[in-house]
Amino acid sequence: MKIKLSDCLRPLMLGALLSQACSLPALAEVTALDRVVAIVDNDVVMQSQLDQRLREVQQTIAKRGAALPPEHVLSQQVLERLIIENIQLQIGDRSGIRITDEELNQAVATIAQRNNLTVEQFSQALQRDGLSLDDAREQVRREMIISRVRQRRVAERIQVTDQEVENFLASDLGKLQLSEEFRLANILIPLPEGSSAETIQAAQRQADELYQQLRQGADFAQLAISRSAGDTALEGGELGWRKAAQLPPPFDAMVSALSKGEVTEPIRTASGFNIIKLLDKRGGDTQLRDEVHVRHILLKPSEIRSEEQTRQLAERLYERIQSGESFAELAKTFSEDPGSALHGGELDWIDPNALVPEFRAEMEQSQVGQVSKPFKSPFGYHVLEVLGRRATDSSEQFRKQQALSLLRNRKYDLELQSWLRQIRDEAYVESKL
Known part of the structure; x- marks a missing residue:
């Protein structure tokens, strides 16, 4: 069960309440400070959460100049939204989705920047609207978790066939959108x-x-x-x-x-x-893509070979290549990249954007026919050689990718609504509003 802020505060509230009760008549009535308004599977929605979200929605509607619906109607709508959010947050919790402080800080800074504000100015603007920065951070964290849950659960439900892509490309709408x-x-x-x-x-x-x-x-x-x-x-x-x-x-x-x-x-x-x-x-059909023909030798630190020993071995192989030994033969003997070792270390023609930054940076600064000095990437230590460069027209592939993306986006909203209805129907929900 998730720990709620209201749960953390409840002992403090109780202590304050008891100290007041001591000075009151024995039959004085105790006023509840918070209460459960909905049970959602293994969690609850508190009245304080509902009140806060209700205030936010009312402010948003007022800023648009629209008329507010009756409060009991709006409360039911907001509660339903909180229930759906809660279900998704529980799915995220069970799936191990976590938002680090660094990610959260970056997201808040991005929101502030989009509004041409510093984080401090953003905090002040929130306070003027009756919100704290901590409240905003919590809401951002919830939305990031929900977004990742949807990306995983909804995306896997969307299927676009090759025939659908071909039909879209041949249609008048497809020609119009991709022309x-x-x-x-x-x-x-x-x-x-x-x-x-x-x-x-x-x-x-x-x-x-x-x-x-x-x-x-x-x-x-x-x-x-x-x-x-x-x-x-x-x-x-x-x-x-x-x-x-x-x-x-x-x-x-x-x-x-x-x-x-x-x-x-x-x-x-x-x-x-x-x-x-x-x-x-x-736009249009002509899409040129830079490609590089490259080969490499990869050495990985392990339990029987330390990182320093791995680096030294990479240095020795580099010197042997410089002395005239065959790059391809050394790659077949020593390289620990199973996909390329048998082919003399060749990765064939590859899009630089498909490579990790360290490998791409070293490759970009290497001349054709030049063997790089050993360098490190997240995979280990590499020695690489650029064999050629070219610009490839990837128009057809690009158009198919565009069509696939458009069709997936078109299906996403429908699948999302279907998935939300499904998880709502499958959850245990008891409203106490």
Whole structure:
């Protein structure tokens, strides 16, 4: 059973109560200072907890300017929320989830920073709202535990199949959400409805003239302000960001082929001739990822070899490689990384972000063909050699990962609500409100 702050204070309250009772008539009525409002499995919710949370909710509603519901209705709602939280905290306790003081301090500092406050200023702001920093820390700790419980319990319930990913990528919604975005500007030379051939030709010549000026370095924004009939002419023709999937043909294909800063040739539409400039782009299919081809020898301290002996062995192997012995053969003989030792220590092509910081830092500062001096990581002592570097287009893999993430997020809220109902139904709850 969890230790409640109210439980810790109860002996002190009782002592104060008894000292007062001695000076009162024998039949004086004793006033309860706290009481249980709900039993939740192996724990309880106290009236003091309910009162505090009720005050917080009332302040939040008041700040929004909304009308408060009747207190008995709000109390039931808040109590139900506390019951659900309590169940999750008990799950976290049984699962061994703990929040260290360091983690808690960092979380509180982050909250203060997001509000442009120091921790001291944050504490003062809480006091003005009738809360103490200790109360806030306890609430943050509870929320961090609940968050981790949900990550473990809800995430394992979410299943996204390969077929779901493929279907999403092929759907209009998937194409829209994952398509490249362009920041565009437009110059429009208008054509009235039912324009004569001469009017169309004149507009064509005007658009061609502007296009040539732009090719020769003219300022697009200035020409848009002075010559465009578009709605955003006074903003330099800027249209803002547009998804590739939102652009009608032939704009989608023409804009996709542009490099940043380039303009299209005049494009005829129902409203006139358009010249589009690509100001910027983001997202889309092209995702280049740096990869490194590396091999290493790993030596681990053990009960029969101390850390110092391990370091000395790594130094000797480094000297043997420098003297001309085969890196691959020494790796097969000495390396204690079972995944790479049989292959001469090779990790093949790998994303640096997948490696521990110590290994990644040493690898990044090593030249191709250069053997590093022995260094330590959480796994032990390494000697590494960079065999090559390259940039790989991981577009398809990146798009699949994006789709997987979107689908998982979409399912999360539904699974969360289902899981909360399940744990609520399975728990023993007795309300005494």
